[in-house]
Amino acid sequence: MYALVDAVSFYASAEKVFDPSIRNKPVVVLTxxxxxxxxVCPLARRLGIPKFIPYFQVKALLEKHSVVIRSSNYELYADLSERMMNVIGRFCDNQYIYSIDESFLYFDHYESCIKDWHEYGKQIRKAIWKETRLPVGVGFGDTATLSKAANHAAKKLSGFNGVAVINSKTSRDxxxxxxxxxxxxxxGRKIAKRLRLEGISTAAQLAEQxxxxxxxxFSVVTERTVNELNGINCLSWDEVKSPKKEIFSTRSFGQRITTKDELRSALVTHAAIVGRKVRRQNSLIKKLMIFASSSPHDDLYYKQAIAYPFILATENTCEMANAVNQVIDTIYQAGIPFYRCGVGAIELTSKMFIQPDLFMPDHTNSNVMKCLDNINHRYGDSTLKLAAEGQHERWQMRRAFLSPQYTSQWRDIPKIQC
Incomplete structure (x- = not known):
């Protein structure tokens, strides 16, 4: 049996955890x-506020309904995500964190321990709410795809109240x-459009094919989906848990930057983020993509991207920063108001199966990187960082509606008056 535990509108729900005054108000979070x-929290969704629409287009609508607006508080979300995942992990010995707000569980030979999956799901929801104040949906299914479908039902279909189980033909249908x-x-959307042209508009109709x-x-992937919907396991647990094949960090600037040093600082910062994520999944980088551009709406659009190959695959942030230094003169162009930049690990390999080179020195320095990650994990991101990342990040993103960073900044720790 598989389970998928997923937070309800995670970013918006996270904003309500330490601010009870907005728990019963509509809340939206901006990119x-x-x-x-x-x-968009459920209360805001009932007002007809859509996701992924520019803020300025619905600003009047948000003001009309007194909707609470928040900028993305990534530091808070990361901390609450870790707390939520720790609670989820207590309910199964085989957990895979799929995203910041989603976690798969795989129950192998649990039949003798768990008699009522629905009741077990209620226990998971209750524990997460008690310890984090985050609402979640819990879906159980005989395959990973069915657990995803059950989770969708738990959160978005009437009659399930946060928990759904697909373990029979009746419940599946x-x-x-x-x-x-x-x-x-x-x-995806393209495949769904083609399926509808074939007269297949519901999940049940797809399962009958x-x-x-x-x-x-279509493809072997869609074939697997059909089999999974019929209770046939096609995705092994290792495939569900497979590491990412590419990892990117990219962002538009809060204000345009025009100097080479500012662009270098921004790119090194993105390289450090990519390096941290790569080490987290126990991978090494063979090739790095480094890019920057002006806005596509500018009169003269400029974009430059360079693929930088490493002689030996690496996880070392210092080597990634050196790669940025090697290509910055090619990417930077004087007079260009840079709007966006980023770094991507486009060719990854497992650290377990890398073949060292007898004649090439290995500068990976895993112990130093492990020490760096441990310190930043304990005391907060950027407690230690490369000097090349800079101290005054004028290029940082604009967050005019940022809520306090309750769990990661001393100045924002909640104060309780008794």
Whole structure:
């Protein structure tokens, strides 16, 4: 049995944890530089406020309904995510954190221990709410895809109240019959559009299709999805937990930058973020993509991207910073008001299976990187960082509606008066 535990509108819910005064108010959270709406709490969703729409287009609507607006508080979200995952991990010995607000559980030979999956899901929800004040949905299914579908039902379909279980044909047909085909994990918009042209508009209709025919019409991935919807495990637990093949860190600037040193500082900062994520999944980087651009709306649009290969695969942030230094003269161009930049690890390999070179010195220095990560994990991101990242980050993103960083800044620690 698989389970997927997913927070309800995580960013918006996280904003309400330490601010009870807005728990019963509609809340939306904005993306980088307060550009678009990226999270909408259930109360705000009932007002018809959509996600991924520019903030300025709905500003009047938000003011009309007294909607609480927040900038993305990533420091707070990361801390609450870790707390939530720790609680979830107590309910199963095989956990995989799929994203900042999603966690898969795999129950192997648990049948004798858990008699009522629905009741077990309620226990998980209750524990998370008690310890983090985050609302979650819990979905159980015989396959990873069915657990995703059950989680969708738990959060978005009436009659489930946060927990749904797909462990029989009856429960499967009931839930899949109420889901659109593009609500299924692995079915994107393009495939959903093609399926609808074939008369397949619901998840139940997709499950009824012949898997081999679907493979011929679409792909082996869609064939697997059909089989998974019918309770046939096609995604092994290792595949569900497979590490990312590419890792990027990219962001538009709060204000345009025009100097080489500022651009270098921004790129090194993104390289440090990529390095931290790469080490977290126990990978090494073979090739790095480094890029920067002006705005596509500028009269003269400028973009430059360079792929930098490493002779030996690395996880060392210092080597990544050196790569930025090697290409900065090619990327930077005087007179360009840079709007966006980023760094991406586009070719990764597992640290477990790397072949060292007898004649090339290894500068990976894993122990130093481990020490760096441990200190930053304990005392907060950027407690230690490279000098090349800079101290005065004028290029940092705009966050005009930022809430206090309750758990990561001493000045913002909640004060309780008794």
């Amino acid at each position: 980088n530089n307060d550009g678009c709406i990226c999270a 009931e839930i899949l019959g109420r889901m659109n085909v593009d609500d299924i994990w692995g079915i 012949d898997a081999k025919h679907i493979r011929k019409q």
